[in-house]
Amino acid sequence: GIQVEQSPPDLILQEGANSTLRCNFSDSVNNLQWFHQNPWGQLINLFYIPSGTKQNGRLSATTVATERYSLLYISSSQTTDSGVYFCAVGVNRDDKIIFGKGTRLHILP
Amino acid sequence: NAGVTQTPKFRILKIGQSMTLQCTQDMNHNYMYWYRQDPGMGLKLIYYSVGAGITDKGEVPNGYNVSRSTTEDFPLRLELAAPSQTSVYFCASKGAGLLYEQYFGPGTRLTVT
Numbered sequence: 001g002i003q004v005e006q007s008p009p010d011l012i013l014q015e016g017a018n019s020t021l022r023c024n025f026s027d028s029v030n031n032l033q034w035f036h037q038n039p040w041g042q043l044i045n046l047f048y049i050p051s052g053t054k055q056n057g058r059l060s061a062t063t064v065a066t067e068r069y070s071l072l073y074i075s076s077s078q079t080t081d082s083g084v085y086f087c088a089v090g091v092n093r094d095d096k097i098i099f100g101k102g103t104r105l106h107i108l109p
Numbered sequence: 110n111a112g113v114t115q116t117p118k119f120r121i122l123k124i125g126q127s128m129t130l131q132c133t134q135d136m137n138h139n140y141m142y143w144y145r146q147d148p149g150m151g152l153k154l155i156y157y158s159v160g161a162g163i164t165d166k167g168e169v170p171n172g173y174n175v176s177r178s179t180t181e182d183f184p185l186r187l188e189l190a191a192p193s194q195t196s197v198y199f200c201a202s203k204g205a206g207l208l209y210e211q212y213f214g215p216g217t218r219l220t221v222t
Contacts, residue, residue, distance in 0.1 A: 033210055041216055048210035095159050101151040
């Protein structure tokens with residue numbers, strides 16, 4: 001099955017810093033999402049981005065499907081950005097959606 | 110719309126007991142999924158369904174069963190609970206095809222002792 005690798009596994013930053021999270025995948029995908037899991041365990045949709053670039057406030061994401069990776073950018077980090085960021089992908093051979101192991105982000109005040 | 114709802118929120122089971130985790134969505138989504146998340150880990154796919162009457166195994170199906178008799182409901186059954194099934198269980202749904210995003214329920218925290 002498809003493999004999803006996220007890096008880095010852990011990231012500690014000072015408030016106000018910028019960060020780039022990466023998601024590599026091993027097969028062609030027709031579905032790619034970024035989620036934020038907050039400290040209370042809730043999964044929040046950030047982007048649906050199987051290809052191209054999207055922006056939402058301080059967050060943006062780019063997926064280069066032909067090179068099998070996606071990037072999530074967080075600018076001017078705030079403490080509320082802390083949590084785990086997951087990449088989830090689906091392929092058109094089957095209907096599974098598989099998650100990476102996540103990047104744990106901790107923003108220090 | 111309530112979105113995806115899950116019950117119960119918390120449950121403690123003794124080894125060998127069985128239970129059903131409930132999941133309901135009101136968005137008329139064809140696709141539904143069950144994941145488990147162990148502490149400090151990512152989400153693993155247990156079972157999924159592409160429509161009423163159709164279910165398929167995910168990455169970690171052993172010890173679980175599912176059914177999908179309606180579009181709205183996708184219950185997950187644990188038979189003979191084991192400590193290894195201690196986890197947080199998430200249900201998700203999405204529209205038909207691969208060109209739609211998933212929406213998640215709030216999760217059920219299950220402890221087996």
